[in-house]
Amino acid sequence: MWDIISSIVPLSLAYTAPLLIIALGGLYSERSGIVNIGLEGLMGVGAFAAAMFTITFQGSLGGATIWIALLVSLIVGMLLSLFHAFASVSMNANQVISGTAINMFSTAITIYMARWLTGSSNVQIKRFFIKTDVPILSDIPIIGDLFFTKVYTTTYVVLAIVIFSWFLLNKTRFGLRLRACGENPHSADSMGVNVSRMRYIGVLISGALAGLGGGIVIMTYAKEFSQLTYNGLGFLALAALIFGKWKPFGILGSSVFFGIAMTVANMSVIIPSLQNIPNIFLNTFPYVVTLLALVLFSNSSIGPKAAGEPYDVSKR
């Protein structure tokens, strides 16, 4: 039993990190009042950018490549989300349709560019993050084995971003204003908050974080960009966002929960005691519990109230 747990937990931490950061991206966007179902696409361009950057510079930049690649994935994700922001904030477009366009565009343009630049739709990288043991902490019995051995450094970066986000959203003036734009943009506007600007910032942060999530996928466990990179992680993040009740630590909990479910589903083939469980239960688990959660939450509206509606000043 201990063997199973100690092999599942570190692996699920690796799966959780990108899921968590993408869901957190969704949080910024939805809290500012813009629904972002383009997370999958934003993740994809981030992944592609990281992979392309790495194969181009892995020879010349040395060990710094992997960190710069993550930065590049963040910037590229942000650039693509600019289109979503422009359509849904400046052009009052239907946010779901715009998000769908982002998803389609991302899948197409990345594979197009991969074929054009490398001649194949698969981009394999040679430099990536390697699992390391955290010094000192990894020597702690039990906890050390579970959380501090064989982990990616990026996992801690992601955790730091989550804690920072909680602080930013709940304890600063900026966070209050951002949330106000998602709850009641009209009163926010009447108090002098620039709603369009806040929503642009929300969407751009979500693009940056989703792009970073894609970068982490490639630079840690995937090590290869291909069509299979678009395997629904962005949509799973959306589920984690809802299940985490649109709160940073809620998302942390739901992401870990889903991350473990994903890992168990993937590993059930090799672990004898899990082989009898049909994989359908584990694989559909996150989506089913999210549907159930939505039903349970339905009486108390907990999501941002104004999310999904274009801001129309004349309705004030």
Add this chain to the structure above:
Amino acid sequence: MHKIKTFLSVESNQNKIIPFLSVFLGFLIGAIVMIVSGFNPLEAYARLFEGAGLFGNVRRFGETLVLATSLSLTGLAVAFGMRTGLFNIGASGQLLMGGFCAVFIGITLDLPKIIHLPLAVSAAMLAGALWGMIPGLLKARFNVHEVVSSIMMNWIAVWSVYYFVPEFIKGKYDTESATIRNSASLRVDWLTDLFKGSSINLGIFIAIIAAIVVWWILEKTTFGFELKAVGLNKDAAKYAGIHVNRNIVLSMMISGALAGLAGATFYLGFTNNVKIGELPSLGFDGIAVALLGVNTPLGVVLSSLLFGVMNAGKGFMQAATRVPNELVQIIMAVIIFFAAATQLIRLIIKRILRVKNVPIQVTEPVIEEINGGEK
């Protein structure tokens, strides 16, 4: 020139040309992408249309019609939802479940074609309707947004098929099902011969009938009128005594059934088996088809032909000019983007033609009302 300006200064006229402008902008941006990546756009587009059989190759044109068939059905599914105020982003999942059930019956049962084929097609329709019903029920009963719940349903469908296919109808490889029996196939000899061996099949008639039925429901029945009323203004519809919740569920079921039919035409007529582990993009393409066809049955059929041409020709284009076939998806995404940001196109019209927006003529709706009264 003056006439054009006056024509375009009316907002309803702008709406008429927006689909055409979106297509134009889509192809324009596609061309820019090709120029940037060092390809010749004119040649690529020529090959694209040649590959779709527009220059006289009957077999290739048959393939175009096959792809247009499935696209028009998913387009109808999305459009039907939109007309009733629902965004059915779950067409992909409904299509996959419908297709899976059809293939399952097509493999496991052994019946004469006259029973087997209709049974498989109805199973697809029913499965699609059930898969669409769940988001409908959740919306009607618990006010859960249909976009979120259908996204979840999409992935539940993907993972269900991922489990059921290797478990019950495993084929030669682990990743796909066995091939359906001939008696469940939508392909018939006379159509195949007519189009010189293309995979064109009876699905095309299903699509045409579905388009007519959808038009009839929306335009000629009280039920359709109620659905549209719910789509236009839920509260007003409720005040008028329409059962809003019942209509939401029924609308999602019909939309799902159409997507299920699309699955039948795709899996029973085109691929002949189901692959696991992927969400078919057809459902999302259906969103593009519906938006471009301004959610009317005729518009959907026409725009599905355009996308059918593009999807059928892309392989030939890639082989002949080395332009990656994803170009077609890029163009579709751009078209969706402009369909979402219609204000942007209006802005472009205003800037280029320097027209000012004239308030919508008051006479127009009045005339329509009189016509409606005479009928």
